[in-house]
Amino acid sequence: MSDDDNNIQNPEVDLARHAEKMAKKKAARDKIMATKTGEKGLIIVHTGKGKGKSSAAFGMIFRHIAHGKKCAVVQFIKGAMSTGERDLILGHFSDLCEFHTMGEGFTWETQDKARDIAMAKAAWEKAKDLIRDPTNSMVLLDEVNIAIRYDYIDLAEVLEFLATEKPDMTHVVLTGRNAKDELIELADLVTEMELVKHPFRSGIKAQIGVEY
Numbered sequence: 001m002s003d004d005d006n007n008i009q010n011p012e013v014d015l016a017r018h019a020e021k022m023a024k025k026k027a028a029r030d031k032i033m034a035t036k037t038g039e040k041g042l043i044i045v046h047t048g049k050g051k052g053k054s055s056a057a058f059g060m061i062f063r064h065i066a067h068g069k070k071c072a073v074v075q076f077i078k079g080a081m082s083t084g085e086r087d088l089i090l091g092h093f094s095d096l097c098e099f100h101t102m103g104e105g106f107t108w109e110t111q112d113k114a115r116d117i118a119m120a121k122a123a124w125e126k127a128k129d130l131i132r133d134p135t136n137s138m139v140l141l142d143e144v145n146i147a148i149r150y151d152y153i154d155l156a157e158v159l160e161f162l163a164t165e166k167p168d169m170t171h172v173v174l175t176g177r178n179a180k181d182e183l184i185e186l187a188d189l190v191t192e193m194e195l196v197k198h199p200f201r202s203g204i205k206a207q208i209g210v211e212y
Contacts, residue, residue, distance in 0.1 A: 041170040042188040047179035050193030057173045058085045069137040072098040072130040076123045077143040083212040120152035138171040145176025
């Protein structure tokens, strides 16, 4: 009888081998984790053409709220259209999370570049105030990468502020496609959302509970 046949007829052997393998993995993992003791406020970038950049960022905002930690959101491009995240935060958690929608939509919607630039600059000033406030554990700058890409706000100023003025323990999350290479280099955590398939290409519009 071969070893394979023996294993088939003796599932207890497989279970024992699995337990031994998992024990070794756990020991290796515990050894690695024992060296990870530091804490710091992270610069986090969500970029890429795929869906989910803001959704993932709001997931972290809701984690902060769940832990009773103060946080804030500044939306740079998205306009006044109602969204589930904003309605939930303003309706139930405004004591823990400031929410500022300071855009009026994408530039092809407003068709007023000067106004877009003015609003982006105002949003950046609000963002800086919120980041400087040490009581905020996390600040989300939603779609700020778009504002940087269009030169509505200055990349060099953003980089310098994050590097020199962000409190040590404050997390800052920056979302939007086409994040600049310099921002990616500065960041501690970068996730690129890859587009594989999207219902919009099949004629499906944005839907409540999925896109907003």
